[in-house]
Amino acid sequence: MDAPKQIKVVTRDDASKLVDLRVRCYAGAMGFVINPAIMQWTYNDSRNYNLGAYIGDRLVSIMRVEVAHSMVEVEFKLQVKWTFDPLKFPVMILSKASTCDSVKSSGLNALLRHWALQIAKQWGVSHVLGTFVEGSPRHASMGEMGYKFYSNLAGWKGDFETDERITVADLETATHLEQALDVTKRIAGATFTDYRFTPLLAQLTMPPQLKLSPKQPLRRAVSRNSGRMQKGSQTAGKKKVPPRRLKA
16 A cells, blocks of 8 residues: 655654755755754744645655744845835745655645645735745746746845845735646646645644844844855855846
């Protein structure tokens, strides 16, 4: 009998599986360097949700679903000064997506995004945000979903570091959520029916707003200095320039 396939929320009990998958996937990442400490299970994993695709008890794909209640949180999490279209809070941020090489072409990223968007619909968030190094293969499919794209030419300067151009993706749920749900379901294909979604959407409650300190608005759950930066690839130094809007 084949092992059951399901989508569920990754708990602390499976933290080692989640960390192992992140480390293996990001070790070969190109275009940026990574603070290895952020691959670990942190406070952000405990207060938010990691959707995981399982084959039996093997975790093969993950995507973190976060909520930001303020511009301070958005700019901190996306490592960008927001000079783009206005946001209405709360918003959802999708991050830390990783998939095993053995199932990379099976549509699992689209499947996890589909269920993350269903959660966005349940919570009534106004935008779903994400960010990636410019030129990523996901750009075309996300454009089909209805995402708008902005460019942060200054790159990342935090737990992820690069001088490459960074794309910020913004899906406005009022106008494009249903379109994005349709596209992700189509891209997932047979995988959509192969994997059973086990959580009850109504039981996934929105994380509360962070209590921010006036002196230190946001603290990292793991210090940047807790590990050396690991290379995904070498990036050449470039002159810093302010973010600009990309034409959709």
